[in-house]
Amino acid sequence: MAGRAIVITSGKGGVGKTTTTANLGTGLALLGRKVVLIDADIGLRNLDVVMGLENRIVYDLVQVVEGQCKPHAALIRDKRVENLHLLPAAQTREKDAIRPEQMVELVETLKEDFDYILIDSPAGIEHGFRNAISGADSAIIVTTPEVSAVRDADRIIGLVESHGLHDPYLIVNRIRPEMVQRGDMLSIDDVLDILRIKLLGIVPDDQEIVVSTNRGEPVVFDRRTRSGQAYHNICRRIEGEDVPFMTMDTGFMQRLGRLLGIGGRRRNAN
Amino acid sequence: MLGYFNKLFRREPSSRTAKERLHLVLVHDRANLSPQILEALKEDLIEVISKYMEFDVDSIQVNLDSDESTVALVANIPIREVKRQLRHANS
Numbered sequence: 001m002a003g004r005a006i007v008i009t010s011g012k013g014g015v016g017k018t019t020t021t022a023n024l025g026t027g028l029a030l031l032g033r034k035v036v037l038i039d040a041d042i043g044l045r046n047l048d049v050v051m052g053l054e055n056r057i058v059y060d061l062v063q064v065v066e067g068q069c070k071p072h073a074a075l076i077r078d079k080r081v082e083n084l085h086l087l088p089a090a091q092t093r094e095k096d097a098i099r100p101e102q103m104v105e106l107v108e109t110l111k112e113d114f115d116y117i118l119i120d121s122p123a124g125i126e127h128g129f130r131n132a133i134s135g136a137d138s139a140i141i142v143t144t145p146e147v148s149a150v151r152d153a154d155r156i157i158g159l160v161e162s163h164g165l166h167d168p169y170l171i172v173n174r175i176r177p178e179m180v181q182r183g184d185m186l187s188i189d190d191v192l193d194i195l196r197i198k199l200l201g202i203v204p205d206d207q208e209i210v211v212s213t214n215r216g217e218p219v220v221f222d223r224r225t226r227s228g229q230a231y232h233n234i235c236r237r238i239e240g241e242d243v244p245f246m247t248m249d250t251g252f253m254q255r256l257g258r259l260l261g262i263g264g265r266r267r268n269a270n
Numbered sequence: 271m272l273g274y275f276n277k278l279f280r281r282e283p284s285s286r287t288a289k290e291r292l293h294l295v296l297v298h299d300r301a302n303l304s305p306q307i308l309e310a311l312k313e314d315l316i317e318v319i320s321k322y323m324e325f326d327v328d329s330i331q332v333n334l335d336s337d338e339s340t341v342a343l344v345a346n347i348p349i350r351e352v353k354r355q356l357r358h359a360n361s
């Protein structure tokens with residue numbers, strides 16, 4: 001098996017890398033793929049709690065690269081869906097506890113047994129970020145439609161490309177269609193116009209994400225939620241399917257209006 | 271009602287302001303060329319311009335100049351002499 005290693009990164013912190021990694025990993029496993037998630041945010045591990053697997057950690061990433069255990073011994077198997085595994089970050093170590101070559105080697109080993117290796121990158125452009133991207137074949141850049149996040153995304157795109165990860169993909173997270181409609185939020189078009197990379201998906205700002213994170217159950221398990229549907233669509237695109245982008249209609253009245261065939265101007269956010 | 275007045279007096283949608291500001295800040299960010307690249311650019315410029323005029327290579331300055339709304343590549347190239355054949359070609 002020759003798996004694909006994809007790093008999820010952003011530059012600016014808190015824009016949704018970990019949430020994205022958890023949901024894409026779970027979503028791809030739900031589509032029947034063998035997936036392993038690597039939390040590369042050493043010292044600030046979070047993917048374990050977002051996935052709801054925090055109580056089952058035995059070994060971590062640093063112990064694996066230091067040879068204290070075999071990679072497979074450190075993987076936590078998700079019991080809710082088949083073929084989904086997590087390699088947690090070390091919580092009490094420094095970011096420079098591993099080197100890029102070690103990441104490359106680890107990812108190569110995991111590629112033999114998994115279809116997808118998703119790497120959750122820490123924020124920033126320093127050591128941890130470099131480790132996270134070094135084993136990857138391609139990159140997904142996450143941004144929110146805000147000036148600071150888009151600016152940092154631009155910087156990160158330059159950096160991942162200079163590291164040989166060409167044509168990174170973009171996910172615009174936390175879009176609020178009603179704000180876009182009244183002109184108070186950058187639209188998907190605006191963001192694409194500025195960053196000029198390929199769009200992989202649009203995820204709405206959704207309270208369900210908070211709820212699902214509280215529970216440790218990625219929202220993609222529930223496809224009735226808008227964000228869950230969005231992540232599901234992204235997974236299908238990663239699998240090569242041509243899935244149209246979600247229309248970002250807002251408000252109940254608008255939806256109702258369209259159902260009844262009145263008013264309901266279709267607004268496409270992409 | 272308040273919302274209406276806000277709209278009436280608002281200069282432009284904040285998303286447009288955001289986009290304009292981003293464009294600008296990214297021109298600055300992206301123009302943040304490394305000294306090596308600036309040096310390479312300078313050498314290429316010298317090669318091209320010396321086809322047309324003579325100048326003192328050491329006194330050339332190539333810089334990025336920015337103000338609030340634009341970023342410009344500014345090359346200061348004191349000319350010693352325009353090459354004779356070009357002068358004649360035009361007269």
Ligand SMILES: Nc1ncnc2c1ncn2[C@@H]1O[C@H](COP(=O)(O)OP(=O)(O)OP(=O)(O)O)[C@@H](O)[C@H]1O
Binds near residue numbers: 123204
């Ligand atoms: N689409 C969304 N809708 C609502 N809340 C969201 C959405 N995406 C992310 N969040 C929330 O934003 C916060 C930050 O998300 P997350 O931890 O995934 O970001 P991150 O980029 O991994 O952060 P860091 O840079 O610290 O690693 C979390 O509380 C998460 O629940």
Ligand SMILES: [Mg+2]
Binds near residue numbers: 018041120121
């Ligand atoms: Mg994170």
